[in-house]
Amino acid sequence: MWIAKQLWKRVCMETSVELKLLAEKWKLLLAGLICQYLHGLAAHGIHYLHRPGPTLQDLGFKILPELGKEKGYVSESLFSFIFLSFVLWTVHPFVCHSKRFYTVLIWRRILAFLVASQTLRIITFYSTQLPGPNYHCREGSKLARLPPPESVTEVLLINFPHGVIYGCGDLIFSSHMIFTLVFVITYHKYGSKRFIKLLAWVLAIIQSLIIVASRKHYTVDVVVAWYTVNLVVFFVDKKLPEMPDRSSGSQPLLPLSSKEKDGKFREDHHMLLNGNSVDTADRRQRVQVNSKHENGNQSHPDSAVNGL
Structure with a gap:
């Protein structure tokens, strides 16, 4: 009973502090969330322009055997694990004694990294449209081409989440790797467990290989993501004020x-x-x-x- 009471006090105190921070930073957070929607809208729009064709020659495809349609869930399952684990870590200050950051401030930083990386991604996949290597983007698949939209609403709703999972054309560079690398880099800087830091980087490498093996992206999409996201985080992080160390x-x-x-x-x-x-x-x-x-x-x- 005493432990529950102390935990409740801690949660209430942390919520009060985070709400005050949210009142100060809500405009930037809202702008970051709006950009997430715009990124999804852009990825949905490129699907209308996608034209299926022969799969391009790819070194990763020659090295890694294709998982196939039946095992396509492996990549999404690993990404979901990484995503949910990171989200839980960012809210742990609400219940844990050991706190190194504020949840509002760290998500403000994460959204800045995501927006910068996704802006570059939109520019690249609209510059040159490549034939999608995934099974549902190949010639003969009903999902390879989207029929012209019948209304503006059809475009704006982006058919979430079906339209995200079965999208085509938004290739260079991988959105899954953007999120994965931003999360891993952020934990590497603000996390406290060395073992988890090492595990996070290992999972990022495994995620890269599974994406190629699933034929969700070409190898170049993953390679470009690795150096682009790291460079974006490096330069954007220097422009942002450093967070207070709790x-x-x-x-x-x-x-x-x-x-x-x-x-x-x-x-x-x-x-x-x-x-x-x-x-x-x-x-x-x-x-x-x-x-x-x-x-x-x-x-x-x-x-x-x-x-x-």
Whole structure:
């Protein structure tokens, strides 16, 4: 009962903090989500332009045997595992004591990486349309070509999720690898478990091979994704303000007393909302100076600290 009560307090405190961050950053988050829809709309649009043809010569196809239509779920299953595992990790600060980031801030960063990568992807697959190598994109398949849309609504709804799973033409470069690599790179930087970091990179390599073996993409689609996404994350990350590190203890994990809330918590929380980290050493120094001032031993140092 006591554990459940403490957990509930922790969840309530974290929710309060995240909601305040969301109130500050909601415009950027909303813009990132809208771009996800626009990316899906672009991928659906290229399907109308797709023309099936002979599968291009591909080194990966020669090396890796085709899994076939019956085992096409393997690639999607692995991607779903990676996706759900990462989402759960980004919300773990709501229940865990060990916290290194804020959920709102890290998703703001992730969406920035995704939008930049997907913008480049849209440019490339609209520049040159390649015949899809997947079984449903080959000549003779009813899904290889989409009939002209009968209404604007048909285009805007993008037939989710069927239209995403059975899309054709959005090849260079792989969207699955964009998400996978962004998630892996993000965990590599902000995660704390070395074993999971290593496992994440191994899963990314396995995902690459399975995508080619499933014939969902050509090998070039996967190769281009590996260096493009890494470069995009590298340069975009330098432009974004660094997130405050919560592992230093700058943010209380559980509700404080009313006096502490009115003082230290409000000051530190305001700094965090503005993207500034709180220096615990500086706080300790202020507490010591204020303590001496209250004891009447030193009054001048406190005046100096406050700029008086």
